[in-house]
Amino acid sequence: MSTTAIRWLTAFVDMPSASFNAGVQFWQDVTRSSLSAPRGDEGEFATLIPIDGDPYLRVQRTEEGPRIHLDLHVDSIPDARERAQQLGATLIADLGHAIMASPNGLTFCFVGHHGESHIPLPGPADLEQRLDQVCIDIPADSFASECEFWHQLSGWELNHSRLHEFASLTQPSDIPLRILFQKLGADDGGQTARAHLDIACGQSVDAVRAAHESLGAEFVHGGIVWTTMRDPGGMLYCLTQCDPHSGLITD
Numbered sequence: 001m002s003t004t005a006i007r008w009l010t011a012f013v014d015m016p017s018a019s020f021n022a023g024v025q026f027w028q029d030v031t032r033s034s035l036s037a038p039r040g041d042e043g044e045f046a047t048l049i050p051i052d053g054d055p056y057l058r059v060q061r062t063e064e065g066p067r068i069h070l071d072l073h074v075d076s077i078p079d080a081r082e083r084a085q086q087l088g089a090t091l092i093a094d095l096g097h098a099i100m101a102s103p104n105g106l107t108f109c110f111v112g113h114h115g116e117s118h119i120p121l122p123g124p125a126d127l128e129q130r131l132d133q134v135c136i137d138i139p140a141d142s143f144a145s146e147c148e149f150w151h152q153l154s155g156w157e158l159n160h161s162r163l164h165e166f167a168s169l170t171q172p173s174d175i176p177l178r179i180l181f182q183k184l185g186a187d188d189g190g191q192t193a194r195a196h197l198d199i200a201c202g203q204s205v206d207a208v209r210a211a212h213e214s215l216g217a218e219f220v221h222g223g224i225v226w227t228t229m230r231d232p233g234g235m236l237y238c239l240t241q242c243d244p245h246s247g248l249i250t251d
Contacts, residue, residue: 003155004080007113008073009177011134011197012058014065015233022216023066023233024059029215030199031057031131032123053120056176057131066235068195069106070134071097073113080110087152088145103149104142105192119176122200122244129208130244133198135180139190143167143183146193150179178247196235198226200242202250208239225249 015023024046028035033048033055044061058071074080081091081098088103098110122130138146147167151158156169156179165183180198184190201208205227209219216232225241241250 004072004074004083004153006072006074006154006171006175008054008056008116009134009171009175009179010056010058010071010073010111011131011177012060012069012071012109013197013233013235014060014062014067014069015235016063016065017061019066019233020059020061023231023235026215026217026232027057027059030129030212033057050120051123053118054116054176056116056120066231066233067107068134068197068235070108070195071111072108073116074110075113077110077112084110084153087149089149089153102146102193104138104146106136106146106195117174119174127204127207127211128244129199129201129204129239131197132176132200132242132244132247133178133180133240134195135182135198135238136193136195137182137184137188137190138193139188140183140186142193143181147181150181197237198240198242199237200244200247201239202241202243205239205241212239 013027028048031048033050036047036049039045046059047055048057049055077098084100090101092099092101100108122128147158156171158167158169160167167181169179171178209227212229218230220228220230227239228236229239230236243250
């Protein structure tokens, strides 16, 4: 089988009406972005426009959430949809863009590619951070099949970490978001795959955490190389010790 040429990735932050404005303002501040004009039948969609480079973060007002879904930018939506269905994905709706669910329930969309290729730089210079990764959190009994689905769909190399609960894809250098897979523990209780955002901070995690808290985020808990936070809209995300430029874990 052929693979789907993914030209660009966009993370979509889906938030309910009650927390939408606070959540949008937070992510604007964190990414130093301006907000596009709203679009959609009810003005439910907007794009966060970075200072430089092409956008790769969007927001949606929805009755579900908060949650993250991925937009995969492709040359042919019908071809990509067919390929995904061959691999076990489900078509939820065809609205010009294709709304899909992965074999283990993660929502994603195929959308058109309009030449996006320029990854925004980290910033600001005195406190570098960059939203650089989407982590797909997967129930343990579905971990292998979900990883394989994304590997087969993208054609990107699947890498298994020395830590058995993680794997990742090696994407082209002009894709703005890396995809990490995390196997959830038996105590998680989730039945389907879900996703969260990771922000690379290098050795500035503590300072970035303080800056985010000043914007309304809350500390949840700390790990070995990551710190889990909750944004003002109630969505979990992580600050990591990865370098904002290279994506490699810093010592």
